[in-house]
Amino acid sequence: MNLTLRVWRQAGPAAAGQFVEYPVRDISTEMSFLEMLDVVNEQLTEQGDAPIAFDHDCREGICGMCSLMIDGVAHGPMQATTTCQLHMRSFRDGDSITVEPWRAQAFPVLRDLCVDRTAFDRIVQAGGFVSITTGNAPDGNAIAIPKPDADAAMDAAACIGCGACVAACPNGSASLFTAAKISHLGHLPQGQPERYRRALRMVAQMDLETFGGCTLFGECQAACPKEISIDTIARMNRDYIFGAAFEQEESRAGGAG
């Protein structure tokens, strides 16, 4: 099949970008979207042009590195699918496809279609963990965890941190990402001691990173390649409200023993 690509090209973080059109010939429907871009890049390189920079790694839908706004939809038209798992059979011969990077203040463009998503790491740094050190863990079966709780935790923990939720949200909100981590740990007994502190701190960091607020459009849930539910956001808010109301101020008392 033959296609026309309209791709965002931007030389660097500070450079101005623009769309460039590329005619693409003889694409197999069996190709993934990224393999199609590989073919384009091979051609560009042979012509002496700069290939299109795009992020990718595992190409099996789990690392969360690939992105791309394809015709206005994060990760393209197929539900519950990352761009690397999107195949060209989802398109028709003669289609014109617009390809843009994730767009958010918190995700600055590095080059072409690559963006900087380290804001997500900083949100996790604010509290997306259980504060234990290696080596002092009790037996794995010491605390029984009801299967439904373990399953609910796993549903939320499936997040791959790709940023599609931010990209798809009309507000550029990172609520689904943040809420998924809060829900994952909040469903487990191991996450309880820090549950409310975690919610307070992660939400605060999410705000500091200049993400937008949540209007519950539901776009994030639709874009999420792992189908994480916006129910997690209700849970995040509940933990946040509870924490804001009842979490004790941290003691500042110190002293050597």
Next chain:
Amino acid sequence: MDLISNIPSGPIDKKWESHKFDMKLVNPANKRKYHVLVVGSGLAGASAAATMSELGYQVSCFCFQDSPRRAHSIAAQGGINAAKNYQNDGDSVQRLFYDTVKGGDFRAREANVYRLAEISVNIIDQCVAQGVPFAREYGGLLANRSFGGAQVSRTFYARGQTGQQLLLGAYQALEKEIAKGGVRMYTRTEMLDLIVVDGQARGIVTRNLVSGAMETHLADAVVLATGGYGNVFYLSTNARGSNTTAIWRAYKRGAAFGNPCYTQIHPTCIPQSGDYQSKLTLMSESLRNDGRVWVPQSPGEKRPPHQIPEAERDYYLERKYPSFGNLSPRDIASRAAKEACDSGRGVGPGGLGVYLDFRDAINRVGRDKIEERYGNLFQMYQRITDEDPYAVPMRIYPAVHYTMGGLWVDYNLMSTIPGLHVLGEANFSDHGANRLGASALMQGLADGYFVIPYTIGHYLASRKFAPVAPDHPEVRATERAVEERLRRLVGIPGKRTVQSFHRELGKVMWDKCGMARDAEGLQRAVSQIQGLREEFWENVNVPGSGAELNQSLEQAGRVADFLELGELMCRDALHREESCGGHFRTEHQTADGEALRNDEQFTYVAAWEHAGDGQAPILNKEPLTFENVHLATRSYK
């Protein structure tokens, strides 16, 4: 070169215990004076960086991805083994140890494997405490599943995303330490060389992949946890970015490379569909619990699978290995598939595929049950191939999946360069010549959480560390070498793309150094690779400059290293005149086509030493002794 394995004396079940006591310690107040570089942020790297920071060391951690959470450990599906014996089915440390040594075809170091089996139980506890959502039974206790090569149920899992969940656990621990200030994280940063000063690993040279800036990081010790090199085959189940550069640069600076030819080829991957294909996708081994593998009896069969009557199907695994059947170990199942295809009975495009048929299982337990067990895998298959595996059999074919070889390390996980430690898939590992399913995750985390935190202290406490000046001649020389190489790469006025070289190398490796190898093919491969390497340095086309985000340049550097590694792999495969595990030499097989080991001559680790560019590498041998496991012919019949 002396290969001193530093295996502690004493009975095998006391070695690690007594070694932990014998090792030197670093006083808590002194730990913060030591700086350790950890390259790689997968299971081994992230867990090592986090744990060493918890102990008080200053740690810098590097990854080429945009976040440490993306390391390729994330793609592991099936599970992680641990000798917990929660199922009361007779598992024990001893049994996991035995299964692993046997599964590795008796080419692993006993003491390391025993330690791995001992530590396996701590890993599960640690991960549960971190909040890893392992699968649970309704009673609230941990669930287990079975995996190939074992007769007990010891595999812990989190749906089909065990690697992801374990990595997120380690990643969260790492982020916790970053927030505390114990770890400095460098993302989108690639290590391009190792700095060795006075014979000790003291730093690395990196390239910032966004700005292109070269940076030098000096420290007291270096830990490489950079994964395997399966991408030398171009097509593999590895992530596209997975590469050998870190360990290859270390090899060229004096670290011995152990058993480079040991490659694991996973039997159940989705076959290639065209030349443009960029990677192969694994379908979990667990599918073989219910799927039956077959090919048509007659070569050149044109009928669609459902029209082929039962009598004209060859369920070759069940036929050849009646006791293990479809659950034979990976190396054996892969080779059998290749044999079937080589005899012209392969199915699908190019005849490179065999059927994995769920018809009987669906008839037996019903479609619902199959959907419940494998729904996500079936969906993934459907997405990639556009075929409905509930209606037509899956087509599968073996693909490169894991490399058992890697940098040689002693019992302390230190390479032949003092101060350079190597963890996880990057070292020559505890798996011998073949790795059992669900053991890679176990090894990565064992190394990172429970081995290196002890042994790094021993190393640091055993030596004096004079500060290395940034303008030390060795530092400058290494920086210059890296700059020179990058300049050369972007300066070649060539025509061919990096990818085309990589693809061609992969084809040579797959044809000559893949599932079945022979002397003639390997010799030819060595000269083909040498020729390809020469052409690469004259005719590669790397657009852009080194001072910007330049993915072609990143790839060019990696492929240049693969072009050297590929040759070493072929040389290693050529020298090892036996068949063992993932290494199958067609000259060495039994009458019915099984691997034929040569324990007399080859019960050793081949540790290759770099002798200079253009020179043949030097072979060093670490003899393997088996005192606790009886050397036997592996049989799964």
Next chain:
Amino acid sequence: MPTPDEARSPASRVRRFWDSSVGKKVVMAVTGIIGIGFVLGHMAGNLQMFKGAGAAQAMHDYAVLLRSTGGLLYVMRGILVGAIVLHVTAALQLTARNRAARPVPYAKRTPQVSTLASRTMRYGGVLLMAFIVFHIADMTLGIGVPGFRHLDPYNNLRNGFTRWWAVLFYVLAMLSLGFHLFHGAWASLRTLGARRPSAAPLHRNMAVAIAVVTAAGLVAVPIAAVLGLFRDDMPVSEAMSTARAGAPGITPAGAAAIGTASAAASVPRA
């Protein structure tokens, strides 16, 4: 990039809550729910218009009743005004934050599941704010309503809705209110974390009911007025109102300042 610790001002708990995006949404949800409660009450009061014979008297008595509650009416009005101020302030600040979160817009964006209602909340909000101002001027202060008489909401409505443009504006505003509630009623409970997890979190039966009932109930009055369904021409007896209005502090002038029943009940959720 600052961390929560560095950014943690010594400000009070309340201040930190208000400053966070989640806190502001919680404020919007709570004030929104107050608005929903008010609008439902207002609508119920309005439906007395359909009583047929005696409707005018009933509306009058209802107006007087509201005025007889002592300070409670003022408390209610205070809460409503406060809710509107908070709701609108939070909305404006969140909108500013959301706009800033994506300075470079997409060239092409294809919404997948978001409802038109959710995407037009802020525009609907502006329209409703304008409506509130108009409605108080119109039905409370009687500006521009032909033959306006205090404490006679029945006839004020009849007269008011002889102006076609007023009918049009009321109908439009009330439909937009229904739209606003279609999203707001559903979202507010989720924002407050008060919903159990659901297999289909985007479904919203309760919200649909609230939105439809509210919009239909409120639109019914102007439509019925246009159709001439309000035919109760009985003059309103002051007996009851005199007794009540005679209470200390409630003079005709005071009543005017307080507004009529319909005005008291005319501050929909913004």
